[in-house]
Amino acid sequence: MALQNKQITNVWLALIVATLGSFVVAEYLAQPRWGVAAIMIVAAFKVRLILRHFMELKHASTELRVLFDAWILVCAGMISGFYYVA
Amino acid sequence: MSPGRSPSDLAVDRAVPVSATPSIWAFIAADCFSFAIFFAVFMSERLGKASLFDESARRLDARLGLLNTLILICSSGLVAAGVAAAQKGDLSEARRWLWRGVIVGGGFGVVKIVEYSSKVLHGLTPLTNDFFMFYYALTGVHFLHYLIGLAVLFVLIRKTRSATIADSNTLLWINSGGIYWHMVDLLWVFLFPMLYLLGGR
Amino acid sequence: MVNPYRYVRTCAWSGPILLFIALVFWAVIGHNIPPFSADLDAETFAAQFREHALSIRIGMIATMVGGVLYMTWGVAISKIMQALERDNDVLSTLQRWGAGLTALIFVIPCGIWTTATFRAQTMNPEMLQMLYDLGWVIFDVSFSLTTVQMVALGVCFLGDTRSKPLFPKWVAWFSIWVGLMFFLETLMPFFKSGPFSRSGTLNYWIEFSIFFWFMGIVSYYTFTSITRLEQEHVARPQPV
Numbered sequence: 001m002a003l004q005n006k007q008i009t010n011v012w013l014a015l016i017v018a019t020l021g022s023f024v025v026a027e028y029l030a031q032p033r034w035g036v037a038a039i040m041i042v043a044a045f046k047v048r049l050i051l052r053h054f055m056e057l058k059h060a061s062t063e064l065r066v067l068f069d070a071w072i073l074v075c076a077g078m079i080s081g082f083y084y085v086a
Numbered sequence: 087m088s089p090g091r092s093p094s095d096l097a098v099d100r101a102v103p104v105s106a107t108p109s110i111w112a113f114i115a116a117d118c119f120s121f122a123i124f125f126a127v128f129m130s131e132r133l134g135k136a137s138l139f140d141e142s143a144r145r146l147d148a149r150l151g152l153l154n155t156l157i158l159i160c161s162s163g164l165v166a167a168g169v170a171a172a173q174k175g176d177l178s179e180a181r182r183w184l185w186r187g188v189i190v191g192g193g194f195g196v197v198k199i200v201e202y203s204s205k206v207l208h209g210l211t212p213l214t215n216d217f218f219m220f221y222y223a224l225t226g227v228h229f230l231h232y233l234i235g236l237a238v239l240f241v242l243i244r245k246t247r248s249a250t251i252a253d254s255n256t257l258l259w260i261n262s263g264g265i266y267w268h269m270v271d272l273l274w275v276f277l278f279p280m281l282y283l284l285g286g287r
Numbered sequence: 288m289v290n291p292y293r294y295v296r297t298c299a300w301s302g303p304i305l306l307f308i309a310l311v312f313w314a315v316i317g318h319n320i321p322p323f324s325a326d327l328d329a330e331t332f333a334a335q336f337r338e339h340a341l342s343i344r345i346g347m348i349a350t351m352v353g354g355v356l357y358m359t360w361g362v363a364i365s366k367i368m369q370a371l372e373r374d375n376d377v378l379s380t381l382q383r384w385g386a387g388l389t390a391l392i393f394v395i396p397c398g399i400w401t402t403a404t405f406r407a408q409t410m411n412p413e414m415l416q417m418l419y420d421l422g423w424v425i426f427d428v429s430f431s432l433t434t435v436q437m438v439a440l441g442v443c444f445l446g447d448t449r450s451k452p453l454f455p456k457w458v459a460w461f462s463i464w465v466g467l468m469f470f471l472e473t474l475m476p477f478f479k480s481g482p483f484s485r486s487g488t489l490n491y492w493i494e495f496s497i498f499f500w501f502m503g504i505v506s507y508y509t510f511t512s513i514t515r516l517e518q519e520h521v522a523r524p525q526p527v
Contacts, residue, residue, distance in 0.1 A: 005167060015159045019156060020156075026279070035283075043278075043279050046272075051268075054163075054264075054268045071118055079280050079284075
């Protein structure tokens, strides 16, 4: 159940790349409307990485994993949803 | 003051074994639930005021927000390394990583204070408009979580010092404290785009 | 035979009884679902308040009288905590004080609201509104008195090393979380409308709901704990 340094490095790298990538898209490339969905999907992916790996949720109970996957979906979905409806 | 245990319970008088699911997850779940509510309230208040919110969001410095996101991600990684070291039984190694996590994580506070000061100096306060009310309230609540997180990290560092071996109680503390710190990170991962990036350019 | 848990169950009943009083008398009869918006101008507020003044008066009197039950409830919880404390009785003492002081927060704001109903029909609208506001500021922003109770309780029960803890760990964490969530009420005096105002989504609906859930959940486990502790006491060998 232990955290491995290699895994930590990989996850960290993925988070950094995702963060920089979506920021560049948000600020410099995409039209705001299309961009928001992309940004929130990337954010959801990042949150899931942190939960599953750093917080070791993948070793925790199934109920918790499902609960947090649902939470991620609700948050990202809600932010995107409300954005496009506004 | 006698604990008053029955014989069957006396056999239990030992440190709680580290399970794969430390009980702090109950707190994490509750806190994440409340942030989901905050997100919902913010986004629903934004309905009908989207241009005000977007125009206000553009007055935030997204680069500072980005910097803070990167800081917390790095700090999280360092703390995770500290937890990994503790799990392997190396408490002094754990302590080194935790210190790095604290130092890098401390940068978030510095950037936040710089950001708040600059906003206030430009006349943008919680009472300026609805967007800024939420901006200050949400980042403020997050900041309180962050400060508690720093305190928790200091406690963990002290535990690596006071414990001679990585016994199950120490590991429970370190695992739990790490999990809390990662939560501070992941909440910001949602807050940053929602507050800073929805407005576009 | 000495029974260290005598009267504890009786005190524990204070929790459910006060919860009932709070929901039926303070909330429903007292017209607090939700309270009158801080956004109303004095005339509109006064008109609405006067219309329900008698009902509010009854609700508030009942809550003033029932408020002491929060203190007695805290005494029962303290006895459970004392069974767990090893080094000293700091946590159970903090909990008892927190509960006792919170009892005053039931009494004093409700006393102010009762006063507002006393001459509501003839009082000037600004004064009526001021009394109402006064009650709410004290009611909401005094939260830290209750936070101390909740955090002390939570920390104590997290330290329970029984294989089957008296209070499940999630209840301990929930208690700490509720106590810390109350900090949102610091924003209440800044807003007359919106989610952070006294009748808002966050500072009323969420905050008060979690408080009532706290009372209910902790009451339940207080009763189950008393039963277990009584059984343990009886099972323990007695001095000759």
